[in-house]
Amino acid sequence: xxxxxxxxxxxxxxxxxxxxxxxxxxxxxxxxxxxxxxxxxxxxxxxxxxxxxxxxxxxxxxxxxxxxxxxxxxxxxxxxxxxxxxxxxxxxxxxxxxxxxxxxxxxxxxxxxxxxxxxxxxxxxxxxxxxxxxxxxxxxxxxxxxxxxxxxxxxxxxxxxxxxxxxxxxxxxxxxxxxxxxxxxxxxxxxxxxxxxxxxxxxxxxxxxxxxxxxxxxxxxxxxxxxxxxxxxxxxxxxxxxxxxxxxxxxxxxxxxxxxxxxxxxxxxxxxxxxxxxxxxxxxxxxxxxxxxxxxxxxxxxxxxxxxxxxxxxxxxxxxxxxxxxxxxxxxxxxxxxxxxxxxxxxxxxxxxxxxxxxxxxxxxxxxxxxxxxxxx
Amino acid sequence: xxxxxxxxxxxxxxxxxxxxxxxxxxxxxxxxxxxxxxxxxxxxxxxxxxxxxxxxxxxxxxxxxxxxxxxxxxxxxxxxxxxxxxxxxxxxxxxxxxxxxxxxxxxxxxxxxxxxxxxxxxxxxxxxxxxxxxxxxxxxxxxxxxxxxxxxxxxxxxxxxxxxxxxxxxxxxxxxxxxxxxxxxxxxxxxxxxxxxxxxxxxxxxxxxxxxxxxxxxxxxxxxxxxxxxxxxxxxxxxxxxxxxxxxxxxxxxxxxxxxxxxxxxxxxx
Numbered sequence: 217x218x219x220x221x222x223x224x225x226x227x228x229x230x231x232x233x234x235x236x237x238x239x240x241x242x243x244x245x246x247x248x249x250x251x252x253x254x255x256x257x258x259x260x261x262x263x264x265x266x267x268x269x270x271x272x273x274x275x276x277x278x279x280x281x282x283x284x285x286x287x288x289x290x291x292x293x294x295x296x297x298x299x300x301x302x303x304x305x306x307x308x309x310x311x312x313x314x315x316x317x318x319x320x321x322x323x324x325x326x327x328x329x330x331x332x333x334x335x336x337x338x339x340x341x342x343x344x345x346x347x348x349x350x351x352x353x354x355x356x357x358x359x360x361x362x363x364x365x366x367x368x369x370x371x372x373x374x375x376x377x378x379x380x381x382x383x384x385x386x387x388x389x390x391x392x393x394x395x396x397x398x399x400x401x402x403x404x405x406x407x408x409x410x411x412x413x414x415x416x417x418x419x420x421x422x423x424x425x426x427x428x429x430x431x432x433x434x435x436x437x438x439x440x441x442x443x444x445x446x447x448x449x450x451x452x453x454x455x456x457x458x459x460x461x462x463x464x465x466x467x468x469x470x471x472x473x474x475x476x477x478x479x480x481x482x483x484x485x486x487x488x489x490x491x492x493x494x495x496x497x498x499x500x501x502x503x504x505x506x507x508x509x510x511x512x513x514x515x516x517x518x519x520x521x522x523x524x525x526x527x528x529x530x531x532x533x534x535x536x537x538x539x540x541x542x543x544x545x546x547x548x549x550x551x552x553x554x555x556x557x558x559x560x561x562x563x564x565x566x567x568x569x570x571x572x573x574x575x576x577x578x579x580x581x582x583x584x585x586x587x588x589x590x591x592x593x
Numbered sequence: 594x595x596x597x598x599x600x601x602x603x604x605x606x607x608x609x610x611x612x613x614x615x616x617x618x619x620x621x622x623x624x625x626x627x628x629x630x631x632x633x634x635x636x637x638x639x640x641x642x643x644x645x646x647x648x649x650x651x652x653x654x655x656x657x658x659x660x661x662x663x664x665x666x667x668x669x670x671x672x673x674x675x676x677x678x679x680x681x682x683x684x685x686x687x688x689x690x691x692x693x694x695x696x697x698x699x700x701x702x703x704x705x706x707x708x709x710x711x712x713x714x715x716x717x718x719x720x721x722x723x724x725x726x727x728x729x730x731x732x733x734x735x736x737x738x739x740x741x742x743x744x745x746x747x748x749x750x751x752x753x754x755x756x757x758x759x760x761x762x763x764x765x766x767x768x769x770x771x772x773x774x775x776x777x778x779x780x781x782x783x784x785x786x787x788x789x790x791x792x793x794x795x796x797x798x799x800x801x802x803x804x805x806x807x808x809x810x811x812x813x814x815x816x817x818x819x820x821x822x823x824x825x826x827x828x829x830x831x832x833x834x835x836x837x838x839x840x841x842x843x844x845x846x847x848x849x850x851x852x853x854x855x856x857x858x859x860x861x862x863x
Contacts, residue, residue: 255705340685472704479699481688485679488648490752491672491700537688 263534263543270533270546274322277553281318282310285560312452320451320515321553321568323459325522327512329548330466331505332523333530333539337477338501339407342539345524346509349414352518353421354392355385355510356444360425363440364432381443382514389510392417393502405498446519446569448556455515462511463545469504470541477501481538519569522548525576532583551576596624597660599788600645600675600756605654607637607644614640616812617654622756622805627782628790629799629820632809633833638792639680641809642760645790646677658756672700676749677758681765684733690744691729694720697751719750723777739770746777757781759791763798771795775802800824800839800848808832824848 283294287309296302297310332345346352362384400406400413425444429437470477479492487494509523526548527539534543555571598621608614614637622628622645630638643649644656647663656663658674666674676697684693697719698712720726723743725736733741742762749757759778763771775791779802782789793799799806799820806823808815815832816823829835829850836853 475699475702475704475707479696481685482693482696483679483682485648486682488668489646489672489676489678489749490696491669493668535687537685537692 260535263536266534267543267546270543270550274546274550274553277550277557278318278322281553281557282314285309285314316451316453316456317448317556318553319456320448320459321556322549323456323463324448324512324516324519325526325549325552326545327459327463327466327508327548328519328522328552329526329530330463330470330541330545331508331512332548333527333541333544334470334473334477334501334505334508335523336527336539337481337541338498339410340481340483340538341407341411342524342528344407344411344414345527346505347518347520347523348418349411350396350416350418350421351389351393351414351506351509352513352520353418353425354395355389355513356518357421357424357428358388358391359385359443360428360432360440363443364428364436381517385513385517386510389506389513392421393506397502405495442567443517445567446517446572447567448516449565449567451515459511459515462507466504466508467542467545469500470545473497473501473504474541477541478538516568519552519572521569521573521576522551525572525580526551528580529576529583532586598622599624599659600790601657602641602645603654603657605644605651605656607640607649607651613652614812615644615651618809618812618814619654620807620814620817622788622790624788625782625786626788626804627779627802628788628805628807629803630790630792630807630809631794631796631799632815636809637812638809639760640812642677642758642790642792646675646758647671648677648679669700672752672754674754675756675758676752676754678745678749678760678762680760682745684745686734687732689730689732690720690725690736690747691716693733693744694725694747694751697748700752715753716747716751719747720744722750722781723747737770738766739773742766742770742774743777746774750781755788757787757789759789761792761794763793763795771798778802796824796829796833796837796850800850801845820848824850 282298283291289297289306289309293302293306294310297306298315302310328346335344335346335349336342338344359381362380396410396414396417399417400409402409429440432440476487476492476497479487479490480494480497482490484494487497512519527541527544529551530536530544530547531539533547534540536543551572552568555575556568558571558575559566559568600622602618602620604617604619606613606616606618614635618637618641620641630641632638640649644651645663647656647666650664658666658671663671694716695712698709698716702709702712717726717729720729723746725740725744725747728736728740728744733744736744746759746762749759762774762778766774775798778789778791781787782804791803793802801820803820805817806820807817808823808828810832816828824839826837826839829837829839838851838853839848840851841847842849
C-alpha cells in the first residue's frame, strides 16, 4: 500500500479514543499484574519472587535477632516478653536491646535504600547516592562541629552533646542539600551538575570533619568518631518511634511519586509528554530522599554504602528498568540488618558501617559481573 | 477541510535565553492530516514543535489547543490530548518494548492504579500497529534503529492522543527504515484520524509523505500548503539556498526533489 500525499479523497475523520471499559473488581494476571478494588499494580513474576524471598529472609533474620543473643533468654520467655508479660531484665534485653535494634536496623536500611533509589533515579546516575552527594557529609560536619565545640560540650554536661548530635545532623543534612541545589541550579535542574557540585561539597565537608577532629579534645573526638562510623549500639525504642513515621511517610511518598519517577527515567524531554512535570517531581523526590537520609543519620550516624548499593542491587535482583525505591528499601533493610547481626556476633564488636561495605561491595561486584555476562552473550 | 484547527499558533515568538528563534509565527495545523515542517538547519523547526508540546513557553503570542490556551491545561490532561516524541529519546538500560509501550498509558492512570487489563490491551494494540509486537520482551538496546524508533512511536500511540508531534523520527535511519517509520505515520493518520505533525530533514521524503507542508526560514513562515504546490524550485532556492529539480516521479506520480549539478550553479552565477 502506498501513501497518498494528496488526501482530498480521504475525508479527515475526527479522532475518537476507544472507550475504556472498567475491568473486574479483582483481577490477578500471573504475567502482568494484580488488582484489588481501585488499587492495582504491575507484578512481574521476577519481581514477585524477589519480593517474597526478600521479605521472607528479612523476617527470618528479625526472628533470629530477637530470639538469640549473648544473654540467654528461653524462647517461651521471649514470646511472653513480646506479649507484654516479661520481667524487667527480660524486657531490657528483649525489647530495649534486641527488638529496638532490629527495628532500627530495618528502618534505617529501608530509609537509606529508598533514598538512594530516589536520588539515583532523579539524576539518572548510579553514582548519585546521598552519601556521595554530600548530604551525609554535611550532616556529619554539623554534628562534629557541635560535639567538638568546647563551649557546647562543657556547658551541656557529659551526654548532652551526644544527644544533640541527631537534630544537628538533620539540620546539617537539609542545609547542605539546599546549598548543593542552589549551587547546581542554572535555570533548571541538571543531574550531572548536581553530582559534581555534591561531590565537591562532600569533599569539603569531609576535610572539614578531619580538621575539626584534629583540633578536638581526645574525649570529644572519640564521641564524634564513634558516631561517624555509623552504629546501632546505643539505639533505644524511642529512636524507633521517631523513625517509624518518617519511613512510612517516605514509602507512601515513593508510591505516589513512583509513576512520575518512572516517567523521568525516559528523560526530561519525554516526561512532560506523559503528564509528568520534571522540576516538581525532582524537587519532591530529592526532598523525600533528604528527609529519609537525615532521619536514618540521626538514629544511626552516617552508614556508608547502603544508599549506593541497595538500589543498584534491587535494580538487578528485581530486573527493573531503573532503581526501584520500594524494592531498594527492602534490600537496604536486609543489608543493614544482616550487617548489624554480623557486627554484633563477631568477637570484637564492630560498628555496623564496616560490615555493610564488606557484605555489600562484593555482592554488587558479583551482580555487575552477572549482568555483563548476560548482555555480552 | 473546513473543520477548525485543533492546534493553532498566534503570533508566537520563542527562543533560548536572549536568542530568539521563532519570530511572531502564526500557523494553523489542519485536523486529521500529516503536517510536515521543513526548513534549513537552525530555522526553528524543533523549537516550533517544543512550543506546540509546551516544552518551551513562548515569550510572546499564544498557542491554542482546541480553542483553549495551551498553558491552561494540567500536565496530565494535556498528555491525554497531545504527545510529542523528541529527537533521539534514550530509554533506560534493559527496558523492554512492552514496558516502554505500557508507559504510554500513564496519563490515563491514577497513581494507585498502575495496571489494568484494558491498559495492557491498548499497549498491545499499539505494539501491533507499529509492528514491534514480536519484540515485546526484547530490551530496546538490542533492537535496530528503526525498530527502536517504532517502539517509541508505540508508546506515543498507547497514549491515545488526537495529536502526535514527531521531531525528526527518521534521524539516523537508513532510507529503508526511514520509509518504514513514515509509512507508519501516514497509516496512523489515515486509519485513526489522528492529527500528526512531523519535522523532517529529507526534502524528498517530506514531499512524498505529507498532506500539508510548512516551510520555515529564520524563524518565520516562508510557505505552506499541499506539497505539490509548495515544493517548488523557487522555494528551494530561496528558502534553502539549494538549486534543485522538482518533478513527479514516473512510477508513483509523487513530487521528488533532486539537487541540481553543482557545476550549473557556477554557470548560472557567471
